[in-house]
Amino acid sequence: MLLDLKNVSSYYGETQILRNISIGVPKGSCVCVLGRNGVGKTTLVRTIMGLTDKTEGSISLDGSELTTQRTDERAKLGIGYIPQGRQILGKFTVRENIVLGTFASKQETDAIPEICLELFPYLRENLGRRAGLLSGGQQQQLAIARALAVDPQILLLDEPTEGIQPNIVAEIGETLQMLNKKLGITLILTEQHIKVARKLGDSFVMMDNGRVVDSGDISALTDEVVERHMTV
Numbered sequence: 001m002l003l004d005l006k007n008v009s010s011y012y013g014e015t016q017i018l019r020n021i022s023i024g025v026p027k028g029s030c031v032c033v034l035g036r037n038g039v040g041k042t043t044l045v046r047t048i049m050g051l052t053d054k055t056e057g058s059i060s061l062d063g064s065e066l067t068t069q070r071t072d073e074r075a076k077l078g079i080g081y082i083p084q085g086r087q088i089l090g091k092f093t094v095r096e097n098i099v100l101g102t103f104a105s106k107q108e109t110d111a112i113p114e115i116c117l118e119l120f121p122y123l124r125e126n127l128g129r130r131a132g133l134l135s136g137g138q139q140q141q142l143a144i145a146r147a148l149a150v151d152p153q154i155l156l157l158d159e160p161t162e163g164i165q166p167n168i169v170a171e172i173g174e175t176l177q178m179l180n181k182k183l184g185i186t187l188i189l190t191e192q193h194i195k196v197a198r199k200l201g202d203s204f205v206m207m208d209n210g211r212v213v214d215s216g217d218i219s220a221l222t223d224e225v226v227e228r229h230m231t232v
């Protein structure tokens with residue numbers, strides 16, 4: 001497994017959110033994390049990045065333990081993170097937002113890696129534009145480009161299609177599929193759109209109340225499973 005979570009529990013202050021989560025992520029795969037609002041999906045990706053207050057259990061990347069590493073060290077080991085809401089700095093330019101990503105990289109330069117722009121012609125042509133002027137879909141491209149600046153072996157994407165116009169959702173899906181299948185970047189994404197999960201995912205993890213309640217090959221993500229765990 002490239003990323004291996006074993007019996008992971010996670011806390012905000014004294015409040016336990018994740019309970020004994022075990023997930024194995026094979027190299028090159030795409031794992032979709034699903035579940036209703038508030039079940040702990042965001043907390044799961046934040047836990048992998050070391051952004052919660054306390055973690056128990058083990059999280060290893062390529063065999064090395066991550067839980068003792070700081071967030072910036074985890075980024076340097078090749079974990080890219082695209083937070084919920086994208087967290088683009090609207091008053092900064094497209095270029096400045098991507099350069100921010102290079103600060104988290106193990107490389108010593110703040111030059112923008114070619115790949116960040118190769119994938120997104122719009123960004124290449126609008127490097128001097130204020131990021132706040134971009135559409136939701138363009139901002140998501142920017143968030144992906146910024147995360148690619150750490151030269152990630154694995155990307156964590158928290159609801160990448162949230163708040164994106166329906167006609168752009170498929171486009172984001174195609175970009176992610178390309179990163180996964182053509183560039184071999186392992187993906188973990190939390191997703192509300194079942195259609196996107198089924199198209200991109202090799203496997204799924206269904207969460208409820210801080211636990212994994214179902215998981216398996218994406219072909220096992222039947223309508224019945226979705227209905228049981230995701231309808232409100």
Ligand SMILES: Nc1ncnc2c1ncn2[C@@H]1O[C@H](COP(=O)(O)OP(=O)(O)OP(=O)(O)O)[C@@H](O)[C@H]1O
Pocket residue numbers: 012015017035036037038039040041042043044084
């Ligand atoms: N900073 C925090 N401090 C305390 N509790 C938090 C904090 N962030 C989230 N929680 C709680 O943790 C639980 C899980 O939240 P989380 O955001 O991980 O769920 P989610 O499945 O990602 O939901 P959503 O789809 O709404 O983002 C919720 O009960 C939430 O209230």
